[in-house]
Amino acid sequence: MTNSDNRTDTTTTRRAALGGAAALAAAGLTAGLPAAAAHAGTKGDTAGRTADGPRIGVVLYDGFSLLDPTGPVEVLSRLPGADITMIAERRGPVRTDTGHTAVVADRAFAETGELDVVLVPGAGNRGTIAAMENPAIRRFLRRAHRRTRFTTSVCTGSLVLGAAGLLGTRATTYWASKDYLETTFGVTYVPERYVHDGKVITAAGVSAGIDMSLHLAALLTDERTARAVQLAVEYDPQPPYDSGNAAEASPELKELALRLLAESQQ
Amino acid sequence: MTNSDNRTDTTTTRRAALGGAAALAAAGLTAGLPAAAAHAGTKGDTAGRTADGPRIGVVLYDGFSLLDPTGPVEVLSRLPGADITMIAERRGPVRTDTGHTAVVADRAFAETGELDVVLVPGAGNRGTIAAMENPAIRRFLRRAHRRTRFTTSVCTGSLVLGAAGLLGTRATTYWASKDYLETTFGVTYVPERYVHDGKVITAAGVSAGIDMSLHLAALLTDERTARAVQLAVEYDPQPPYDSGNAAEASPELKELALRLLAESQQ
Numbered sequence: 001m002t003n004s005d006n007r008t009d010t011t012t013t014r015r016a017a018l019g020g021a022a023a024l025a026a027a028g029l030t031a032g033l034p035a036a037a038a039h040a041g042t043k044g045d046t047a048g049r050t051a052d053g054p055r056i057g058v059v060l061y062d063g064f065s066l067l068d069p070t071g072p073v074e075v076l077s078r079l080p081g082a083d084i085t086m087i088a089e090r091r092g093p094v095r096t097d098t099g100h101t102a103v104v105a106d107r108a109f110a111e112t113g114e115l116d117v118v119l120v121p122g123a124g125n126r127g128t129i130a131a132m133e134n135p136a137i138r139r140f141l142r143r144a145h146r147r148t149r150f151t152t153s154v155c156t157g158s159l160v161l162g163a164a165g166l167l168g169t170r171a172t173t174y175w176a177s178k179d180y181l182e183t184t185f186g187v188t189y190v191p192e193r194y195v196h197d198g199k200v201i202t203a204a205g206v207s208a209g210i211d212m213s214l215h216l217a218a219l220l221t222d223e224r225t226a227r228a229v230q231l232a233v234e235y236d237p238q239p240p241y242d243s244g245n246a247a248e249a250s251p252e253l254k255e256l257a258l259r260l261l262a263e264s265q266q
Numbered sequence: 267m268t269n270s271d272n273r274t275d276t277t278t279t280r281r282a283a284l285g286g287a288a289a290l291a292a293a294g295l296t297a298g299l300p301a302a303a304a305h306a307g308t309k310g311d312t313a314g315r316t317a318d319g320p321r322i323g324v325v326l327y328d329g330f331s332l333l334d335p336t337g338p339v340e341v342l343s344r345l346p347g348a349d350i351t352m353i354a355e356r357r358g359p360v361r362t363d364t365g366h367t368a369v370v371a372d373r374a375f376a377e378t379g380e381l382d383v384v385l386v387p388g389a390g391n392r393g394t395i396a397a398m399e400n401p402a403i404r405r406f407l408r409r410a411h412r413r414t415r416f417t418t419s420v421c422t423g424s425l426v427l428g429a430a431g432l433l434g435t436r437a438t439t440y441w442a443s444k445d446y447l448e449t450t451f452g453v454t455y456v457p458e459r460y461v462h463d464g465k466v467i468t469a470a471g472v473s474a475g476i477d478m479s480l481h482l483a484a485l486l487t488d489e490r491t492a493r494a495v496q497l498a499v500e501y502d503p504q505p506p507y508d509s510g511n512a513a514e515a516s517p518e519l520k521e522l523a524l525r526l527l528a529e530s531q532q
Contacts, residue, residue: 067340067499070367074333074472077364078526084366093359093370098343100350101336102370104359155500175500193504205500206340210473215506227509228522233333234421234441234471236510237503238459240481243493244502256494260344 053081054220057115057144060086060094060105061137063127063266067206068154069103072119072213078229079221087112089136097124099266109140117216118144122155122174122206124265132163141166150216151200154209158202162187168197174205175246176258191247207244210235319347320486323381323410326352326360326371327403329393329532333472334420335369338385338479344495345487353378355402363390365532375406383482384410388421388440388472390531398429407432416482417466420475424468428453434463440471441512442524457513473510476501 056076058069069086077084088094088105095102118141122128131137141164145151153161158173162185170188173181178189194203194212203212214235218226243249249257322342324335335352343350354360354371361368384407388394397403407430411417419427424439428451436454439447444455460469460478469478480501484492509515515523 065340066336066343070332070336070340073367074331077332077362077366078530080526080529082364082366082530084364086367096343098348098350100343100348101339101352102372104368104370106368193502207476207499207501207503211503211505218506223507224519224522225526227507228519228526230505230507230510231512231515231519231523232527233473234510234512235473235505236459237473237477237501237505239477239496239501239503240484241489241493241496242502244496244500246497246500249497253490253494253497256490257497260346260491260494261498263346264344264348 053079053083054116054149055114056082056084056117056119057087057112058084058119059121059137059140060088060103061123061127061131061134062094063097063123063130064094064121065123065127065155065206066096066098066101066103068121068123068157068209069119071207071210072152072154072216074233075210075213075217075229075235076117076220078232079217079225085112087140089134089140097127097265109136112140112144114147115144116148117150117152117220118148120153120157120160121209122153122157122159124261126265128156128159131160138164149199150219152202152212152216153200154203154212155205159184161200161202166200167202168200170197171195171200171202172204172208173202176254319345319349320382320415321380322348322350322383322385323353323378324350324385325387325403325406326354326369327389327393327397327400328360329363329389329396330360330387331389331393331421331472332362332364332367332369334387334389334423334475335385337473337476338418338420338482340499341476341479341483341495341501342383342486344498345483345491351378353406355400355406363393363531375402378406378410380413381410382414383416383418383486384414385475386419386423386426387475388419388423388425390527392531394422394425397426404430415465416485418468418478418482419466420469420478421471425450427466427468432466433468434466436463437461437466437468438470438474439468442520 073084076082085107086105087107091105091108093102094105145166155174156177158171161167167185167187170190172190172195181187182189193208194201203209214226214230217229339350342348351373352371353373357371357374359368360371411432421440422443424437427433433451433453436456438456438461447453448455459474460467469475480492480496483495
């Protein structure tokens with residue numbers, strides 16, 4: 001350890017020599033920023049944040065899929081004054097479908113005030129069905145929906161909106177759940193990354209929440225801000241493969257995808 | 267509430283009538299799956315999972331950016347037998363740069379055994395600098411790196427790898443941190459979504475971790491599996507704008523992006 005600790009002492013010393021503000025600029029994230037913006041980090045915790053931006057509530061429930069809420073939260077949290085709260089039936093850690101990760105719900109439904117946006121993530125079968133059948137979730141969504149500017153979902157979250165009676169006539173969902181969506185809720189499945197129907201915006205599977213949230217970012221602010229947020233999260237997607245579209249996938253690949261999903265879930 | 271509760275009772279009744287296995291199939295996620303796979307969900311908790319897949323450790327630290335670890339974890343958690351653990355200096359919730367969200371670290375560094383893959387997310391200035399200066403993080407990364415097949419980072423996570431002395435000669439990082447990367451660590455910045463240098467794989471900013479993790483998925487299994495995972499997370503990106511590439515962005519958009527980032531951070 002002695003050798004490697006010496007090695008990193010160089011970094012520490014250099015950093016210390018730079019001093020606070022200079023080191024922040026040197027880290028590159030604030031390069032070219034006015035001094036005021038570079039000091040924005042001192043404004044305190046969430047509770048003390050100026051509530052001049054959209055109030056966004058993200059519903060967590062046992063077995064949700066990790067990227068469904070976290071992609072949109074990464075994007076929407078960069079909007080000026082955004083006040084985002086992870087909420088659930090009860091406060092505390094909520095574990096994902098694979099069991100590998102837990103995200104903390106900071107507020108219970110009963111503690112949540114009016115929201116401009118509510119977002120419902122999707123889940124595996126077990127989590128989706130349990131959420132659809134959970135009266136506390138359905139009641140919360142209906143209550144929030146009365147006041148929201150936008151009621152949104154990612155992946156099978158649209159089935160949960162459907163169970164709460166909040167879908168209109170067109171929606172999207174996870175590709176493998178399209179028949180269920182149409183049969184159960186009498187809704188026309190639209191195979192797009194996100195579908196706007198009145199104030200309800202549904203996104204397709206998992207990663208589609210990122211695309212949807214950039215659209216939502218523009219609705220909540222303006223296109224220039226949404227474009228800046230896209231740059232802020234360096235969202236210039238270049239996946240190494242082109243197999244993310246179910247409409248172009250072979251039956252074998254679809255079966256393998258669903259098998260991997262089922263086997264990864266608890 | 268009575269009226270709306272009646273409304274959703276229809277869903278509950280329909281679901282109950284379908285019964286367990288049929289309801290799972292009806293939810294669409296398991297459509298076309300062999301019965302065995304459809305029952306994979308009963309195999310128990312993480313601890314009981316067959317450890318025949320890659321052991322992946324994701325390092326959390328105060329002020330990390332939410333999508334940096336969660337995009338890759340969503341992808342990698344679908345690999346057969348994947349054993350993913352969120353780890354930090356101490357167990358417990360670790361809050362993001364914006365303060366909106368906390369992800370739970372399930373293990374402390376001292377409790378973490380050998381890993382096949384370690385992943386270090388990026389953060390805002392405050393979090394990145396604190397992580398670079400944290401001897402416990404640097405020591406853990408160096409220890410893990412001795413045994414990993416792949417040592418990986420997202421966004422400014424590459425600066426943390428650099429502080430631990432683990433970068434080679436080429437790497438990528440968040441677009442605004444490229445000068446800092448080159449000056450501080452004598453590394454050539456490569457403006458690609460991910461850069462492979464020996465067993466170290468660095469990804470560009472935030473969302474680039476998703477692209478990197480599909481590449482990593484193929485290295486850990488095979489290309490067919492990686493393609494199936496891409497379909498499983500419906501990663502067919504279609505952002506509404508095309509402003510995610512810093513090399514093509516105007517100075518004004520870059521300044522706005524950095525200002526939004528700075529103002530969103532605690």
